[in-house]
Amino acid sequence: MNYINKILVTVILFVGVSFNSYSQKITIKDRIKAEHIYNFGVYITWKNKSQLKESKKFQIGVYGSDTTMYSLLKKICSYRLLKWKKIEIVRFSKINEIKYVPILYISNSSNNEVPKIDSVISQWSTLLVTDSCNTFKGTMINFFPRNALKKVEINKENINARGMKVGAMLYVVAKNYEADWETMFQKSEEELATEKETVEQQNIILKEQENKIKLKEEHILKLSNNITEKEKELNFKQDELHILQNDIFNKNEALNLTSAILKTQQLKLLIQQKDIKETQKLLQKQIDEYKIQKSKIDNQRTEISSQQTLIDNQKSKLNRSIADLKKQQLVLYFVLIVLILFGLMSVLIYRSYRIKKRANKLLKLRNNEISRQNSEIIQQKEEIETQRDEIEAQRDSLATQRDKILVQNKDITDSITYASKIQQALLPLNLLTSQLFNEHFIFYHPRDIVSGDFYWTRKKGDIIYLAVADCTGHGVPGAFMSMLGVAFLNEIIDRYNLLSSGELLDNLREKIIYSLHQTESDESSKDGMDISIIGYNEKTKILQISGANNPVYIVSSKQSAVGSQQPAVSSEMHELPTTTASCQLLELKGDKMPIGIYYGEEKPFSTKEITIYKNDYIYMFSDGFADQFGGPDGKKFKYKALKNLCLQISNLKSEEQEEIVRKAFFDWKRDYKQVDDILLIGVRFE
Template sequence: MLVLAFICCFKNHSYSNQVEKRDSLFKCIQIAKSDTAIMSAYFNYASLLKFEDTDSALFYVKKALSIANKIKDDKFIMKANNELGIIYWYKGDYKNAQNLLTEAFNAGVKFNDTLVLISARYNLGNINVTQGNYEAALANFNKVLNYIGSKDSIRMAQTYNAFGNIYLYQSDYVKALEHYSSAANIYEKYPSSKDLALSYNNMGIIYYYQEQYEKALTLYQKSLEIKESIGDKKGMSDCYNNIAIIYDDLNKSENAYKFYNKAIVLLKELGNMQGLASTYANLGELEQKNKNYDKAELLLNDALKIQEEINDKRGKTYSLTSLGSLYYHKNKYTEAITFLKRAIVVGQEINAKKELLTAYVNLKDIYIEQKEYQLAANYYKLITRLQREIFDSERLDKLNDIQSRYETKAKEREIEILKANRKLKDLEIKQKDIEVNKQKTITLLLSIGFGIFIIFMIVIIRLYFGKRNANKILAFQKEEISQQKEELQAQSELLTSTNKALERKNIQITDSINYAKKIQFAIIPEIEKINANSLETFVIFKPKDIVSGDFYWFSRLNNYVFIAVVDCTGHGVPGAFMSIIGNNLLNEIINQKQIINPTEILTNLDIGVRSMLMNNLSEDRLQDDGMEISLCRIDINNKQVVMSCSNQNAIICSNGNIHEIEGSSYSIGGIYLKNKIFNNFEFIVENDSIIYMFTDGFHDQFGGEKNKKYGSVRFHELIKTVSNEEFNAQAVILEKEFTDWKGKNYQIDDVCVIGIKI
């Protein structure tokens, strides 16, 4: 489990003289005489210790709070409760932390203390993140931004980073990158070493998720150097943990063990239970990878115990998933399934997509081992859907948009750098002019002689100091420009890498679906083939996605022509697979078994669909899987038409009369019903009669001025009107009506309409 760069509160301590400050504040405690002075000294000393020695910090804040209660200083009580809340959060005591921070916030409202309001809300958000309550965390951080406004850009950047951390936990790389970029843009204007270390860490995590481990390792090491130089032990432990994960993935176990143990030593010293549990879990994963299963089991159980005690839901999801994987590798499938399903319950609660994906993959593999292929297939569907959520085309477009905006800003920065370079050239020209003037002055003074030697020395000294100051300015500006170039290049490489990875994923998925389209269109009959049977036909076929859940089918058997319009469950890839099942079953029932009665055909189709899908599924799992169909049999010799419809209607226009055929209310497949009956409707039609069969995609489409559904009533009226037009023009009229009605709206379902003129 990677550790994100996390800011516990908004106070910015300088660590360069931390020891001197601590000694100075301790002396203040010793020499303070009044209650107010002692109380303030205790509080300031505790504030300095809270991230190094939490127990001592807790002791001194409580002493300060005791004095504040004694002298009834309500404002100081507010500040002390806020500080205590931060310390309890750091120790993993979330219940006490929430109570104290809430008290501090309420007091902040009473006293209109903006700083306390900001700090309390921010740290309540931190607790929400730790517990996996991301919705509450987002609400708290949004309120922090409202309090800050545009007054404090550094606090704003820190809050953007907090948002980025939440979205990264949820595998929403687009939003994470947006917020990290917003924070980075602010840090570039107000550079500080601690903020730069935070940016290095978060950028390294995104490189890690892109499997660019060497780049991620370089950024983690840069972050670690800064945190070691300022004495940030919490930050150092985070870096040790992240570096260890990289070495683990690079199969450098010795280095991974070394850095995990470094992190554990610091986390125990700091009393950071959440970080300690995360590192135990990571170390357990490493032991499992090295097949030290007993050690792995002990470490993972230790981690889970701590995470359950402090209600760390994200960490709990990770540990449960790891234990499930461990038992799977030990061939203890029952225990593995138990832990993986527990992980899924918690993971779904906090939307932990990466952990859910790992749990689904392990359960799929277990069920394959147990030959429970239908259960394995179910988890394969969940895996496919979750992978699509993490890497879909819409997210790719958004990442491209972020990259475009970032490149625009980068070009603006390049223009600034060019301007700065021009200034440097101007300064160099001025410097050369100064040198020329200097030489002229020296020559002049030497020619004048010793008499004006003193004046000559004064000029030289002035020129010397002028040159030194100019050199300092030049060196500072060059260093600043060089640093900006490096940062811009690193961020540009990151965005380019992210874009390429997502493009590859999108191309693979799109290629697979396009190939499926070729397969589906290969089984759909050509219009010319239908028309070759003394019929005229038009087809409107509009898949919602690349492939379709709707399809139409044709066959001729002796004097009978069979035409079907079918609407399968779903659309896109799932619907397309169901359409292939329907096509194969119709071929088998009519062409091979030569069953010609439409009601018998639908009954056999119903049995076939249920048989194909049943394999180990319960009835309640089957109730939504199936299809709706209109089947028409035409006797070419005597113009007899027999139709049977399942949960669809059809329309016949003959000799100026309109007949609506209402199908049965039962679907093909779905839940098993003993009394499921399909009816035949028989007609002898005149020449030039037209049969219209259709799915529900046309009349379910939203559009029009009020953005409502087209509706079945309006659609039937449209068919009646169109039936009076020339047959060759009817398809054009229907397509134009659908396009005009839909307008700019998104097509919500597959559309299939067939007209058959006898």
């Protein structure tokens, strides 16, 4: 009976070990796949962060009837974070149940539904992860692609097209994934060969044991009286054996999971250490550049402050000199009055002389008095001459001070004029704009020598960008802000791939707020700019429009307007009354937010799209033209008159349009002072 028990134990152990080995292979395969799905979330960057912010947790979706990956992801992600958020695993069993998740995994059993699922998630920035999907070209990350040596296929273009960016370390992770996969298959083949030999040996042993069992059957019959007790003992030992098998299986599972997690964490630690070193080098380089720029700016501020102090001192001296001159003028008036009195006295003397002939006695009596008065008058005359000399000396001193002030004013004016040349150098050359646009004109008239308005244009790929901006203030402060705007726009367009016009404004706002150290608590920091920007795709003829407080006008013919599909945004676009029967003006308003700190609800800038047809003319401008006072009543020009002006000139050549706009401005301005910088640009694409 004991021998039979040993045989049964051997069979049970063989079956248990075989089942455990098979389960372990499936678990390792799924676990490696799940670990890399988690790593995809670490090394993929989502450009549209507003969708991620809407959810408190980072969600990973699993689609399909297979629950293995759902359970495994839920288990390994329960104690981890992605993008500093807890991870939530969401399962979808039907297409109409799918909602926005940053990552969506589709099992290979649902590959025939991938195109429909992709059309549903195309409205979001969702990373699509498939398994052995070889019939759909829109895959982003695909395990086991057909006829490929790689175990992971990464389609960078499809990922970028959905508003995501692939990190360089993702390719390293994918390569490690292939190494893990090859190691797993090699290990599985070795284990399979070992198990095959074990099974063959067990079969031989079983056959031998069967023969021995037949020989022992007679002996078993003799021991039938003890069968009941032995069966109980066998059942008890079988229960103990099952418990031991379960314990061994659980420990193997825990050991395998711990090994996989430890390997992944070691890889992540190495990657993070490399990223930290690169980040520290980049940060130190940026700190050094910042210190150099800050030193230059501080020196310039010190020079400007010293010049301003010198000007204030000269103004104070000039005011005191003018006050002294006024006092001297009063003295001069007094002297003139005395001279008039002296003239009157001369007349009296002359009359006295004539009376003298008639009345010698009276003249003799008054002779002494007249002599005394003459001596007093002579003394007063000498005093007047002395005061006159002093006045002339003071006048010469004032003239000298005036000449010094004129020289200083000339130096300051020359410095500002040189700054104007620098600002002009930053603006696009007329040759550059001629190469980018079929027709265009630029009416640019600063209020002072330098301007707070600027325009900017660049071409990247098939898209031509054009921006018109009005910075806070005018003169020197506005010029500094305009140079910052041009520099930041060039930096953004060089750093990133093709961006929409709204994304350009979002990046520009972040740089302005960061550079000027603006915070919501500092209400005095309101520096910034109003801007309108367009992006024209030469291939698709689609025009993107975005704005910060500034609108864009598009004048098109009635025929092209009727045949085109204009955006259905009634609150942002208006068809205005026209002066001709063939044209209409479309106004596309910008968002009611500036480029800078905003104390309301800060949102991403919107992007509008419109198809551009032949002969459509686009006008972009600052508020200086519409706000200019003039005309017969000294009122503002206003936007209604500007719209009518654009309608009237849109069918003319660009040179004629510029001449008419310039004449209209100066005819309206007359002798009134210019209130702001003027910038108006018109362009026509091919």
